[in-house]
Amino acid sequence: MTLQALLSGQGLMFLFFAVAAIASGILVVILQNPLRAALSLVINLFSVAGLYLSLNAYFLATVQVIVYAGAIMVLFLFVIMLLNMGQANLNTSYRGVRTIIAFSSAIGFGGLMSAVALKGQPNVMLPADAMVTGSSAGSVEGIGKVLYNPNLPWLFAFEWTSFLLLVAVIGAVVLAGKRQQPSEDKA
């Protein structure tokens, strides 16, 4: 991204949401209260949705808000409440293991980022990009036209997604659901 592109309206939007995402991401890590960290994560997820918007990925931004900021965050908060962590201070044991994990993930992430920076723009073309041209590539209409088109291979994948969701439903009920009582079986 050149400096000129960065100073356009869209570029400024990208910068704003990038700073907000990084700041709220740092807050998630350093805040001691788990609930505050989770709420910072909400801001972080919304900022990432803003980043998607500024990159013309409109559908992805919608999904980010509906699924991540909406549904996934509810799960996060429920876990905090299930484990009764509202008041809990973070565990200070396993400090050595934590340091090793922190350093290795930092080195891995840094290596990935510097590889992208050194190599310049990665010349990767997603299948959807190849099919939908121009500015409608990330729009809801563009994605719909590709995904539900009987002449393109992604319709099959879309139908199979419902089986994936079906497995998720059954898995959720089996793991967390009520055990069936023997008397209920007879009834």
Next chain:
Amino acid sequence: MLSSYIPVLVMVAGATIVALALIGLSALLGPRRPSASKDSAYECGVTPIGSARERFPVKFYLTAMLFIVFDIETIFLYPWAVNYKASGGLMFFNLVEMLVFVAILLVGYIYVWKRGGLEWG
């Protein structure tokens, strides 16, 4: 394309400003005379019993997980619905393909219902 999101941006900015202004104004103008009974949690006028931070039953989590699954189903309905009227000759085909998708998830819904996953007691 992006300019059509300007109203959203205005709304977000407006909501942030109003929230900050209300919190700021009440912090600036409101008198602060705390007392023990004012600082206690309000439980419909009854003296609070125990901590509000109880462990939650796992049923809430099951409901939330099922919500996510059907939430993702709506995600797939969204681009389909946006394009439906413009699909022309493919309209019937598009209807059938979405019906297949929904029918498979309906099996999951019936399974949850039969297993009592939607019951609270």
